[in-house]
Amino acid sequence: MVIKDYYSLTEAAEVLGKSKETLRRWDNDGKLKALREPISNYRIYKKEQLNLFLDMSTNDFENEVDNAVVPNKEYRVLELFAGAGGLAIGLEKSGIKCVALNEIDKYACQTLRENRPNWNVLEGDIRTLDFSKYRNKAEIVTGGFPCQAFSYAGKKLGLQDARGTLFYEFARVVQEVNPLICIGENVKGLLSHEKGKTIQGMISILDEIGYNVVPVQVLKAIDYKVPQKRERVILVGIRKDVESSFSYPKPYTKIYNLSDALKKGELYNCDVPKSEGSKYPEHKKKVLKLIPPKGYWRNLPLDIQKEYMGKSFYLGGGKTGIARRIGWDEPSLTLTCSPAQKQTERCHPEETRPFTVREYARIQTFPDDWKFMGSISQQYKQIGNAVPCNLGKEIGYSIVNFLNEYYLSLSKPK
Structure with a gap:
């Protein structure tokens, strides 16, 4: 390539041996800021920037993250709205044991039983099922509940106002099972649904039943070894008597196509x-x-x-x-x-x-x-x-890390 003072995004990607997607993300994250071409506003890079990058032998960009962590004991999950098992496969790969999965779709239930005969598949409408026998027998409850509008009675939405919605059922099961952590996942549009009232309602309901919600994040599947531009909102609730903090999985730098x-x-x-x-x-x-x-x-x-x-x-x-x-x-x-x-x-x-x-x-x-x-x-x-399996695995690693820290803190003298 001809040496010159400025490089386009495509040229810079070729010089650095990275994808254009990675360079765009580094620009947005402030890791490798691009300049802007005055007329077109396209990203461009100075030669000195790229040379500095190439000269750094221990470069932060080259130190790929690794979220993998091994469970210190057996951790169990009860999964709601399990579908065909995308999230369940991911959690299984991260070392978490599935104690039961609920799903209403009969074909999805057939899929779960065909692939994992040992899984306890609870087929049926969540509204008709009692989960109290799992109380204190699962550290985790997960669920990809559908996004539904609530009835807004008063300034603070309570659990009873959410009756008739599937998030109400999710919260009811969390109450019955009493897990240390609950994870809800949904489409990105949940954040803007009903001008943000729906997500705020969910947060206030989890607060009412004894769970603090970690700041909500949108996870991009392409950051977690998934060759797809899929985004999911992750809603994490930590039981109020638990002092350990939850960290979302760190994004990888490599984008798969x-x-x-x-x-x-x-x-x-x-x-x-x-x-x-x-x-x-x-x-x-x-x-x-x-x-x-x-x-x-x-x-x-x-x-x-x-x-x-x-x-x-x-x-x-x-x-x-x-x-x-x-x-x-x-x-x-x-x-x-x-x-x-x-x-x-x-x-x-x-x-x-x-x-x-x-x-x-x-x-x-x-x-x-x-x-x-x-x-x-x-x-x-x-x-x-489905939740992409690789995204589910990375979320699983974050859950395992959280639970490892929690049980380690219990063993330390006060």
């Missing part, structure tokens, strides 16, 4: 297995054939853009997920419950088709031997709704 998911490499020791998958209808296939890798609807000829987008063409916003073909060298966009869903296309980089079931599972970091039960559409739904 679609090629890491579907081809042999660091994430998987073989190419993705062949499997069934959905197909696009002919009219959609004709349109998506015109889209290049990493392209979307704006790459279409103008007349086809207007026809394909309809009224949406005249509305604001980029809508970059519509008619989107994923590139090999980028993480996938967030997977949905239906791969051929209108206006949330996630097209294969080379073939004009949606990702297959096993490709979907790889992007969510499920093991290849994890079987999904039910129809093809049911399998997609289970995978699309």
